[in-house]
Amino acid sequence: MSVPAEREPATSAPVPALEVRGLVKHYPGVKALDGVDLVVRQHEVLGLAGENGAGKSTLLKALVGLVTPDAGEIYVRGGAVKLRSVVEAANHGIGMVFQEQSLVPNLTAAENILLGSEGAAVRRGVYRWDVMRRLAQEQLDKIGSKIDPLARTDTLSFADRQMVEIAKVLRIEQRSQHPPVIILDEPTSVLESKEIDTLFAQIRRLREFASVVFVSHRLDEVLDVCDRVTVLRGGQSVGEVATAGAVPRELHRMMIGSTGSDDHYHENAAEPVEAEQPRLSVRGLSGKSFRDIDLDVAAGEIVAIVGVHGSGREDVCRALFGIEPTSAGEIRMDGKKISLPNTRAACAAGIGYVPAERKIEGMVGPMSVAENMTLTKQKARCAGPFVVPKKQAGLVDRWIERLSIRTPTRDTAIQRLSGGNQQKVVLARWLIGGDIRLLLLDHPTRGLDIGARSEVYRLMRELAASGVATVLLADSLEEAIGMADRILVMNDGRVATEVGCPSGGKPSPLDLVKEMV
Amino acid sequence: MPLIALVGLVVALTVADPDFLTLRSLTAVSRTAAPLIVLAAGATLIVLCGGIDLSIAALASLSTVLLALWLPDLGGLATPVVIAVAAAIGAVQGLAHVLLRIPSFIVTLGGMSILSAVALVVSGAGTVRVVDDSTVKWLELYVAGYVPMSAAMALLVVALIAAVVKATPLHSWISATGYSESAARLAGTPVDLVKIGAFCVSGACAGFAAVMLVSRQFSGGPTMADNLLLPAVAAIVVGGTAITGGHGSLWRSLAGALVVTLLRVGLPIVGVPSAYEQILYGVIIVVAVALTLDWSKVSIIK
Known part of the structure; x- marks a missing residue:
């Protein structure tokens, strides 16, 4: 299988541990990978940087056999391979630590480490605990971890569990006789800074006997721990930089691309906000993961909330739509106090919500564009209790045209549209009633390509101009800075600071990051 | 599809027993089918919402x-009193399902x-x-x-419920609830009310089947x-309603109930005890669930 092809002459560089050439992967409406090239050398830590939607996760999935590419080749130590499953990838020595942890909480660390590759720990179908303990200890020793292999996984800290995951992934050494390639997908997103330091020490250790691919959207981390960085944009590799002496700004420009500078966020359409009575006024709102939130949003204003994973900003947003329960505080819309026990109440108050998980929460895939669009507002399509088909059709067609939604017909199942058009249908749902006062946008551009993003941004500007107040949980800091009139930084469930963000006076990402961690 | 099965069955039975296609036996079949049709019709609403009602037969008894x-x-x-009581019992089960967040099963x-x-x-x-x-x-x-009155009434019940669902937003609310409850909830549809309503109607149907x-x-x-x-469950799935909801x-279910009754x-006509x-x-x-599941998968991927 992994018979290395002819070795390169000894004079040139050693054969890369892993090489990807021209990888292409289409999804309906999206080209996730558009000819990606990637080289992972032996005993190096390669960083993979790129915005959401750049193709990072698709590439990683292709490397561990979860996605079959449409075209292109993958070479392991110089030999072309086809990776059809995680097991095949593991046989070639490629393993991944997944973003969502994949440990079984009520098993011991040892069981988790050996899960699926029990080897000598199982004889005649029966666990041999002493062997298991020894094998697991070997794995943990490799990474110098002091975790008790017989501790139940759910009693371990998050960082310790990540160590268990790494120990588990290293089991693939048993399968191939070569140094493994370990992929870490956003391993820092839920760690605290001290834990991150430990992890980085670990990664440097791994380099001694493995190659590491490190994925993060935080450039400072990438520059800190990696030897080299490959930047992805729009499904292509747009650059390769040695981290020694690299400038974050340069990398960043590569990630966003030149299109980013040409008023990507339609800033010239931003209108100054007239300060008057705020449309939304939140005082002292507290819930399970946030405390004492004060938030004002004026009509026509876009307020972005930024914060790391676990800062509580998603829950604040969901609380404003009546999904997440609150324990204290008051919410006023146009001065009138409202209570939001459920989503119905929020809709009635003129609040709309575009969820982050579009495919699961935002839309009903098998239902038509028309049905998805009219799910919420009944008055616009009904006479009394009855739907008037003509009225509905006219209404839906009008909005399809107005938002230039590309769909064959209004009766096409929404799951057949591209992501950007799906998102426009979800947005239209809140607009057709004509009574929308506050829009909560939870990662509205997630998974969209650059063109579709730009259209969503334009739409946001138009809505703001028409007087809709917007709360934005942006996909990236740049998006927040580009779109918002004001930015709230949340940290550990509280509002850390508030930064004005007018056109022409934008803060820098670094200013915000300081407050986030 | 269920219609093809229905016609095929009638043809097969007529071949097996030429006396089958008489007015007498057709009336007998439709009369036998009537309570089943009504039961299946009510329970179909719950299946469309993504749940299932196993209590319909016991409630009818x-x-x-x-x-x-x-x-x-x-x-x-x-x-009317019995139907109302049955509807109330259905609604109570719906409430328990929604408020206590227990699976309908x-x-x-x-x-x-x-x-x-x-x-x-x-x-x-006794x-x-x-x-x-x-x-x-x-x-x-x-x-x-x-035409037996009971069969006509069964038809009327199906037509009435189907027409009300079709002509009102209930159609999209029920489908959305069945396909993706979280998306329906986040779109502000009254998911809980729809579910309780479905249980209530299913109960009423069980009551009417009892009459x-x-x-x-x-x-x-x-x-x-x-x-x-x-x-009744067989009638729903043979009809092609997805047991996972939505579709x-x-x-x-009416066609499915006729298929089941004909079988x-x-x-006995073809000699099976x-x-x-x-x-x-x-x-x-x-078999029917296996078939319908496969279909819905195909339609999603395409």
Whole structure:
């Protein structure tokens, strides 16, 4: 299988541990990978940087056999391979630590480490605990971890569990006789800074006997721990930089691309906000993961909330739509106090919500564009209790045209549209009633390509101009800075600071990051 | 698809027994099918919402007992009262499902057991005879001389519910709830009310099926409708309503109920002992679900 092809002459560089050439992967409406090239050398830590939607996760999935590419080749130590499953990838020595942890909480660390590759720990179908303990200890020793292999996984800290995951992934050494390639997908997103330091020490250790691919959207981390960085944009590799002496700004420009500078966020359409009575006024709102939130949003204003994973900003947003329960505080819309026990109440108050998980929460895939669009507002399509088909059709067609939604017909199942058009249908749902006062946008551009993003941004500007107040949980800091009139930084469930963000006076990402961690 | 099965079955049975395609046997089939159609129609709403109602047969049995017991005192009022009580029992199960966040499968499994036991206690564990059946006898009449009233009423129930669902936002609310409850909730649709409503209508249908049974058998019994649960579920899935929710319709269940009834009637004709009936239902349910599941997958990927 992994018979290395002819070795390169000894004079040139050693054969890369892993090489990807021209990888292409289409999804309906999206080209996730558009000819990606990637080289992972032996005993190096390669960083993979790129915005959401750049193709990072698709590439990683292709490397561990979860996605079959449409075209292109993958070479392991110089030999072309086809990776059809995680097991095949593991046989070639490629393993991944997944973003969502994949440990079984009520098993011991040892069981988790050996899960699926029990080897000598199982004889005649029966666990041999002493062997298991020894094998697991070997794995943990490799990474110098002091975790008790017989501790139940759910009693371990998050960082310790990540160590268990790494120990588990290293089991693939048993399968191939070569140094493994370990992929870490956003391993820092839920760690605290001290834990991150430990992890980085670990990664440097791994380099001694493995190659590491490190994925993060935080450039400072990438520059800190990696030897080299490959930047992805729009499904292509747009650059390769040695981290020694690299400038974050340069990398960043590569990630966003030149299109980013040409008023990507339609800033010239931003209108100054007239300060008057705020449309939304939140005082002292507290819930399970946030405390004492004060938030004002004026009509026509876009307020972005930024914060790391676990800062509580998603829950604040969901609380404003009546999904997440609150324990204290008051919410006023146009001065009138409202209570939001459920989503119905929020809709009635003129609040709309575009969820982050579009495919699961935002839309009903098998239902038509028309049905998805009219799910919420009944008055616009009904006479009394009855739907008037003509009225509905006219209404839906009008909005399809107005938002230039590309769909064959209004009766096409929404799951057949591209992501950007799906998102426009979800947005239209809140607009057709004509009574929308506050829009909560939870990662509205997630998974969209650059063109579709730009259209969503334009739409946001138009809505703001028409007087809709917007709360934005942006996909990236740049998006927040580009779109918002004001930015709230949340940290550990509280509002850390508030930064004005007018056109022409934008803060820098670094200013915000300081407050986030 | 269920229509093809239906026509195929009629043809096959006619070949096996040329006497089958007579007015007499067709009326008999439609009369037998009537309670099943009504039961399946109500339960279809719950399946469309992504749940299942296992208590319909037990609720119908209890309703036959209540009707037989109340007829002497209430007379003509007994029928609407029994249907209303059955609807209320359905709604209570719906409430339990929604408020306690228990899967509908468990709520109605428990409901089935409770309702069966109540029926046994109330009836004294025996058949309750109906002496004066004048107020339920109308269901035994014929429309236009040939069509059994019960069959016509079953058709009417299906048409009425289907029309109301189709003409109102209920159609998209029910589908959205069945396909993706979280998306429906976040779109602000009244998911909980829709579900409770579905259970309520399903209960009412069980009550109405009970009235049909009593009018035919001149009695009520604590296990009288129990053997209709499997056929009703079979009717829904044979009709092509996805057991996972969202996709399907009441009309499909009507066709499914006719298929199931024909199979039941046809087994003796082709010489299969009726003891094998339950095997048939079991096989039908599994095969039909396997088929419908595969279809929906294809339509999603494409």
